[in-house]
Amino acid sequence: MNRIELLKEKAKSTPIIDIIDRLTPGLKWRNKGVAKVTCCPFHQEKTPSFHVYQKEGKEFYKCQGCGASGDVISYVSNIKECSFVAALEIITGESVHDPNSPEYEITKKLKAQKKYPIEDGYFRVFDDIYFYYDYKDQLESCKIKYLIVDSEGSIIKKSFSQHLIKNNSIDFHSSLNKLPNTLYNLTQIVSKNKEGKTIFVVEGEKDCNTLIYKGLVATTPRESGEWTEEMVQVFAGADVVVIPDTGEAGSKRANIVIAAIEDIVKSLKVCYAPGLADLGDNKDITDWFEVGNTKQQLLEHIKFFCLDLKNKNELQQDYHGVYYLKTEKIDGEEIDVKKYITNFQVISAEHINNIDEGQPSYQLSLKNIFNEVIEVNIEHESFIEVSNFNKSLKHMNFDFKGNSTMLKTFRLWLNYFVTKRTISCSINGTREFNNEYLLVTEHGAMNSKGEINKTIKASNVLRPCDLPLVETINKYSLEELNKYLFSWNKYEIVNIQLGSAFAYAMVHHFINNGLKLHFSLVAGEAGSGKSTSIESVIMPLSGLSDEFYKKSCANSSFYTMTRNLGSTNLPVFYDEYKPSQWAGKLQYKANEISNILRSLYDRSAAERGNGHEIVQYNVFAPLFLIGEETFADEEGALFERSAISFLTREGKELPGARSSMEYLKNNKTLIMQLGKLLYMTSLGLTNEEFKQIYSEALTECNEFSSMLSSDRVYNSLVNIVTGFKLFNKACAAIGVAAVEIEIKQLAIFFKDHCQSGNERTLSEVEKFFAAIDEMYEGVPYSRVIGYNPNGHFYHLNLKQIYSDINNFDIKNVLGYDVITPTNLKKQLKAKGWLLFDGKSKPQRVIGEEKLLRGYSIKADELRKLNLGIFS
Structure with missing residues (x-):
């Protein structure tokens, strides 16, 4: 057992609470069953959710709030943002190097160095050192990692320097240019290869140390260029797994490794860790572990989903395309001959499973012999017939040449190149996955913590949503925003529009509990600011950054409206609603829209046709309708199904209204950040919590029920008050004061605009x-x-x-x-x-x-x- 392994065992036996209290003093612990609980050191919270517990005799931590988890070593690595080697030294108080070794003395001197100024306001600070040994196990050279920081200590970038080691000291004036390339952790990989252990080749010493900490054997070349014959021979007969960094540079370095050792190894796999690509370019296996993945996940992926490039029984590929090996006798000698079934090679593949349409597909990146690259989506059914598959390629220079049996084999073989498996949804918005509500968008699925799962995405998006792309609003920004958010027009107008938008963020709860959700009719005279309020306030609040996504009733058919309202449960916006202009030949349009509006409210299917040719369309998106305050045939029931905000030119001239709207128009990003907080809060609501705030809204509105003789109108009022309950809950989450609303004032407005006494609604x-x-x-x-x-x-x-x-x-x-x-x-x-x-x-x-x-x-x-x- 080497010294690192000894210190690892010592560190793991150290009580984790002792280390936490040493590094983050002041935490108050309490018992919860067999666990100890306190407030999480990794994020701010009022209710303790950070647990320390034992499992199979070992101690671990887990935060139920932010998801941080691991053992004592990972805790120190994360809280101090350091390597696992540095974490071992912090926990044990000992160096990973023998105190009598030159490595110990060299490291000790480097740690004692002060910040070294390199230019105005910037400094170089020692971070880590990696030692290299020759083939006789003698200390030969080192690579020093520095951090470049500003005057406040913020990290700007990393830098490295490499030097020879002479007489047990660093020769800072030396150059490695004439020194042959070598391998990190050389002594261990030589010995472990003899024991038949799998050797991992990664990109960088940090990643090597990460895998070594996980109990694996890892190495990396000191230089990314040419490999020496001595380096190659180290891998003779070895089982090797290459794990590239993400991005083009990582792929190129992996190809250099493969070309160098492919002929000499026993087996050779290239592992693209599942989900690593979603972290971005230039991400590595250490980053992959830091987001919560485990060693067991990595090993299972390698076993089942990584192609062995040395396996003659599998399809393989080279520059000319995909091939299989067939043994043929040539001049009396048996020779493996390549039989090509494509004129292209597979660069990468993404498996997409559309859960709404039940049609899985592959998104393929292909490269042909002319170096042309295409991105193409091919559905599973296209893998049945060769002709259909080639049609799906949609390019005359890409061709599959095998038979249908080989095509099915090719489809299975593609799984080796799948770097991500994505769930695709034709309906975006708030949806339930594994007992958790997520906001599914084209950018990924956002949970109640604001985390983005890029393996779940919306496809064929008709109604985009950019909420996952923005930061969550902070306390100061929301307090500033609230000064203007409620004063850009008359009190009733502002609160009906905002309250509706707030309520629409909980559409999934309304639907699941069988509750009716009104639509919003924004009407008013010309120049009253109808479109401005929608485009500058309401649309950003629901994740729309571009007014382009406001549709026109006049230019939309029944089919396009029902398709848009049935492809999302996010708010949809329709302008140019003018039934008075649709008399005569266009009267059918007003009638069709009325049909859709009734269906939206009742959660029933909108119907079109007659007799046996009736077609049903499911619609469930909350709706903002902008235009005239009227409906086809003056249908009173539609007035009562809506929350009407009738704008006038006088409303936008009220004291402070113009300046408030100007502020909001210039701060749409802040409004969108508030929208993100609202949806995060809504996603985190349990059904019981939603029922509680809805019940509170019912209680507060009850005294005005006699004023509103129509149940539908009363329901709209309750919905809006429930929306404000959500808004105040979101405010409380970041320490912002609640906003009180005058329910009586809103009730009077509803009475005057949506009904008349006990009679039907007046047009x-x-x-x-x-x-x-x-x-x-x-x-x-x-x-x-x-x-x-x-x-x-x-x-x-x-x-x-x-x-x-x-x-x-x-x-x-x-x-x-x-x-x-x-x-x-x-x-x-x-x-x-x-x-x-x-x-x-x-x-x-x-x-x-x-x-x-x-x-x-x-x-x-x-x-x-x-x-x-x-x-």
Whole structure:
């Protein structure tokens, strides 16, 4: 047993709590069953989740919050951000080198060095040293690792220097240029090869030490270039596994190793550790272990998923393509002949399993003999027939030349090149995997801690989401954001839009508990800021950084709308909702959208067609609809299914409103960071916790239920209050004060805009006529509202009526604005009530001698309103 192994055993026998208390003093421990629990040293938390426990006589730690785990050595490595060798020395207080050895003295002198200034504000600090020995086991040279730091001690980069060792001291003036290349850990790999142990070749001494700590035999060449014959002979008859770093440079260095030793080894595998590529370029096996992977995972992957390049019974590949070996007699001698089945080689493969469509596929990177590289996705069914497979390649210079049996063999062989296995989802948004909710996006799946799992992704994304790409908002930024987030328009408008967006982050909980979730209708007059509020506040909050993803109702068919609303449970945005302009031939569009809106609310399938040709489409995305405050045929039930925020130009001129919106427009990234925190909080909610906050919202809204006679309208209010419960829970998670809302004020707004007493919801047109009835005290003035019995219509002088409305100050008297003249005309026409407009010939009415110009409206429809002016 060498000294490193001795110190490792000594370190592992050291009580882990003693080391934790020494390195992170001040922690308070308590007993929890057989474990000891405290607050995690790796992240800030109020509720202790860091456990120290025993398993099979050994001590380990595990944080239930951030996932940090391991033994005493990994704890020191992570908390001190040092190598495992340095961790051994910290735990034991001893050097890994024998105190009587030159290695010990050399290391001791280097550690005693102070920061060395190299340029203005930057310093060089000793970090580690790696010793190299010759083939007679004599100390020959060393590689010193330095850290370049700034004046505050922050690491800027790493640097290395290499020197000869003469007379047991470093010769800092020496050069290794004339010294032949050699191997790190040379003595051990020579002895372990004789014992039949597998030798791992990695890129760098740090990775060697990582594998040595794991109980494996590892080496790396001192230089990445040419291998000497002596180096090659070390591997004679060995079982070798090469583990490259990620990226092109890592692959090139691996190919150098393979070319050098392939002919002399017994077996040779190249291991691309599963998930390592997801960590980025220039990542290594040490990084792979640091994110929680284990030695057992690595060994199982090598055993089952790494191709032995020396196995004659397997398909192999070279520059010319993929081949198998066939033994043939040539001139009486048996010779292995290469039989090529492709004119391309496989660079990498990704296995994709689409769980929504049940169709697995391979994403292949291929390179042909002309050095052309293609990326192609091939579904499993294309591996049945050669002709179908070649069609899937979609390139005339790439060709599979084998038969169908060999194609099936080729498909199985591809698994050796699979660097990642991805679960693909056609429906993105919040989804459940292994009893955990994740936000599935095209960038990967985010959990409640903000961690990204890149093995689960959304495909064919119609509704992107960039929340996983941003940082989570911090306390200071959220406190600053909250100064502007709730003051960019009228109180009710702001809180209905924000509360809806907050609630939509919990759409999975609403669906799972069978609760109805309203859609949001953002209406208002021209220039009132409808689009601005959506694009600058609501869209970033739900992970959309580009207004391009706001769709147009006018340009969308029934199919495209249902496809968009059925491919995600993230909020979807539709603009240009103008039913008043869809009269006549376009009336079907208004009816189809109404069908979709009812289905969204009821969580039922939207239907299209008739008789036996009816097709159903599942839709479940929360919806922001921007446009007019009306529905096809003035369907009252749709008003009640929505949370309407009606914007006016006056609203954006309120004190502080313009400056607040300007701040929000310039800080969309901050809003998106808040969105990330909201979704993280929502993903972390258990079903019981969701039921609790929903129940609290019900209780707080209960006193206003009598005011809201419609259950649907009351439900919308409860949903919005529940949304604010989530927002406040997210605030509390980072120490920000809760935001209180005036539920009564919102309830009054819902009453006025979504219902009228115990009657059905009034449309904006009906509200207009009710308002002028109030203004004229139920008395029809023939010069303003005249009746023509012959044509059976009422003739309205709208110019005079709107002049009277302004004089009457109807907004202050009744508490709401009436529809504008332009929108009134559009909606009267869309409803089929308008017989003649103001440009038609003058009409005769009872009580007036002169013919009057104005608008002629069907008397039967107006009398159904039961208003005095039409009696």
